[in-house]
Amino acid sequence: AQTVTQSQPEMSVQEAETVTLSCTYDTSESDYYLFWYKQPPSRQMILVIRQEAYKQQNATENRFSVNFQKAAKSFSLKISDSQLGDAAMYFCAYRRMTSGGTYKYIFGTGTRLKVLA
Amino acid sequence: DSGVTQTPKHLITATGQRVTLRCSPRSGDLSVYWYQQSLDQGLQFLIHYYNGEERAKGNILERFSAQQFPDLHSELNLSSLELGDSALYFCASSGRGYTFGSGTRLTVV
Numbered sequence: 001a002q003t004v005t006q007s008q009p010e011m012s013v014q015e016a017e018t019v020t021l022s023c024t025y026d027t028s029e030s031d032y033y034l035f036w037y038k039q040p041p042s043r044q045m046i047l048v049i050r051q052e053a054y055k056q057q058n059a060t061e062n063r064f065s066v067n068f069q070k071a072a073k074s075f076s077l078k079i080s081d082s083q084l085g086d087a088a089m090y091f092c093a094y095r096r097m098t099s100g101g102t103y104k105y106i107f108g109t110g111t112r113l114k115v116l117a
Numbered sequence: 118d119s120g121v122t123q124t125p126k127h128l129i130t131a132t133g134q135r136v137t138l139r140c141s142p143r144s145g146d147l148s149v150y151w152y153q154q155s156l157d158q159g160l161q162f163l164i165h166y167y168n169g170e171e172r173a174k175g176n177i178l179e180r181f182s183a184q185q186f187p188d189l190h191s192e193l194n195l196s197s198l199e200l201g202d203s204a205l206y207f208c209a210s211s212g213r214g215y216t217f218g219s220g221t222r223l224t225v226v
């Protein structure tokens with residue numbers, strides 16, 4: 001069975017600094033997607049970044065980038081130039097196609113990021 | 118606006134009652150996924166519907182049920198409510214990635 005592990009329940013970063021959130025997963029599949037979602041105090045779930053497993057190049061979205069290590073099954077999120085608005089709960093998620101042709105998603109337990117002014 | 122619509126946004130009800138939460142997926146999305154998120158907890162997958170058919174069940178209580186209608190909107194029915202059912206209930210539809218609705222905050226008193 002696939003699992004997603006976020007080993008850091010909480011992280012803090014100084015404003016304008018860089019922080020890395022860790023995520024590891026376990027799967028025997030070769031074709032899958034990985035995501036990072038952000039949940040700010042408003043509780044809205046917002047897609048931050050996604051990575052296709054078949055792509056070796058790490059995904060980047062402005063200040064957000066990932067370090068995808070497929071062999072190690074690691075998918076960390078780097079936030080550069082942290083801003084107060086980045087304070088949120090961050091969830092790592094894994095997605096694969098099922099035999100029925102739909103998607104199965106598995107979420108990690110989340111990392112709460114605090115940004116210090 | 119994510120394109121996924123959930124109503125109502127807030128709901129307060131008494132123990133033992135029954136409520137219905139509604140979700141309309143993004144235009145063109147056939148899948149609806151339901152999740153429960155208790156205070157400061159992660160997302161618990163409840164159930165997945167695809168084009169009107171149930172495709173997967175997660176940790177959904179027998180007191181809870183769902184369906185997806187021909188127009189693809191979905192309803193999550195929660196009955197015999199208990200205090201512990203108080204949570205944020207999200208639905209999501211799936212395209213390039215999950216698109217979540219803004220959630221329904223259920224408070225059972």
